[in-house]
Amino acid sequence: MPFAxxxxxxxxxxxxxxxxxxxxxxxxxxxxxxLNVLGRVHAGAVHGLYGYLDFIARQVIPDKAEIExxxxxxxxWGVTRxxxxxATGNVTITGTNGTVIPIATQLLRSDGAEFTTxxxxxxxxxxxxxxxxxxxxxxxxxTDAGSQLTMSAPVAGANGLVTVAAGGxxxxxxxxxxxxxxxxxxxxxxQAPHGGADFDYIAWAKEVTGVTxxxxxxxxxxxxxxxxxxxxxxxxxxxxxxxGEVAAVQxxxxxxxxxxxxxxxxxxxxxxxxFVFTLIAPNxxxxxxxxxxxxxxxxxxxxxxxGTILLSHVREAISVAAGESNFTLxxxxxxxxxxxxxxxxxxxxxxx
Numbered sequence: 019m020p021f022a023x024x025x026x027x028x029x030x031x032x033x034x035x036x037x038x039x040x041x042x043x044x045x046x047x048x049x050x051x052x053l054n055v056l057g058r059v060h061a062g063a064v065h066g067l068y069g070y071l072d073f074i075a076r077q078v079i080p081d082k083a084e085i086e087x088x089x090x091x092x093x094x095w096g097v098t099r100x101x102x103x104x105a106t107g108n109v110t111i112t113g114t115n116g117t118v119i120p121i122a123t124q125l126l127r128s129d130g131a132e133f134t135t136x137x138x139x140x141x142x143x144x145x146x147x148x149x150x151x152x153x154x155x156x157x158x159x160x161t162d163a164g165s166q167l168t169m170s171a172p173v174a175g176a177n178g179l180v181t182v183a184a185g186g187x188x189x190x191x192x193x194x195x196x197x198x199x200x201x202x203x204x205x206x207x208x209q210a211p212h213g214g215a216d217f218d219y220i221a222w223a224k225e226v227t228g229v230t231x232x233x234x235x236x237x238x239x240x241x242x243x244x245x246x247x248x249x250x251x252x253x254x255x256x257x258x259x260x261x262g263e264v265a266a267v268q269x270x271x272x273x274x275x276x277x278x279x280x281x282x283x284x285x286x287x288x289x290x291x292x293f294v295f296t297l298i299a300p301n302x303x304x305x306x307x308x309x310x311x312x313x314x315x316x317x318x319x320x321x322x323x324x325g326t327i328l329l330s331h332v333r334e335a336i337s338v339a340a341g342e343s344n345f346t347l348x349x350x351x352x353x354x355x356x357x358x359x360x361x362x363x364x365x366x367x368x369x370x
Contacts, residue, residue, distance in 0.1 A: 033057030103227040105152040105159030105190030108183035117141040117175030124170040159190035191228035214276040290365030297346035308339040321362040327354040
């Protein structure tokens with residue numbers, strides 16, 4: 019039977035009752051009596067102790083522990099919080115042939131975000147394409163290809179307006195959230211490492227900053243092979259990892275996998291899932307936003323490489339959207355199956 023923590027009012031009543039029981043003829047409930055004051059002071063102190071014990075009780079089990087204690091539990095089990103990562107990629111600088119772009123040339127985005135070039139580069143055929151890295155770690159450093167940066171200090175012979183090259187500045191990620199750390203900690207407690215079980219590969223991949231969901235397919239490429247796919251749900255541009263992000267996970271797993279396993283890390287193939295409505299009621303921006311949020315959450319829960327998005331789940335997600343009272347969905351009109359390696363991603367919604 020769970021323990022019921024007494025309220026402050028109940029503790030005050032208990033104190034008054036105790037005084038009256040042990041001092042017959044007294045009235046501890048008189049507003050300005052010494053016993054009334056003593057009872058309230060005692061009850062307040064005891065209520066504070068109950069509160070502290072309630073707090074401690076939540077920290078002794080990791081699934082409810084707060085940040086400081088969650089990190090202590092994680093350290094005990096050898097699970098460390100993934101740090102923030104800096105966005106990296108190439109930039110295109112135009113100018114006079116032979117012009118040298120110094121290492122650590124500072125580049126500024128229109129919102130003030132700072133980037134620096136990683137190495138010295140020389141303009142050849144009118145162009146130099148040095149690698150650049152965000153000064154501050156975090157997803158905010160990710161920048162789409164074609165975006166414009168500006169040199170903070172001019173370089174003679176070089177155009178001060180710089181363009182982010184193909185692939186963009188990517189792989190920036192915020193520090194791991196408490197919920198993600200807690201999930202990995204509970205996985206570690208519930209599933210002890212087996213030196214190559216499917217959940218070992220999932221755990222290893224999630225130790226790489228930015229990785230959120232992982233799927234493992236044993237023997238997909240033949241006997242002794244393991245195929246690992248993952249996505250990065252917190253990346254604004256796309257959840258599908260690029261070649262550099264795939265290589266980083268491959269290298270991390272290769273350093274830990276059994277020597278007999280042939281591990282191949284690949285990115286899932288995104289297949290956009292579009293939704294077409296001929297009726298949505300009430301037809302308001304608020305309801306549409308709620309429906310869109312529920313559909314995105316459905317894909318976050320149900321989408322997997324080679325998996326099927328059930329039409330019944332799509333209809334359920336729409337029905338639970340806040341404010342929605344009726345709808346007619348014409349697409350998809352049936353369960354949506356995907357081939358090996360393909361994963362459903364959110365496409366577009368056509369509203370009536």
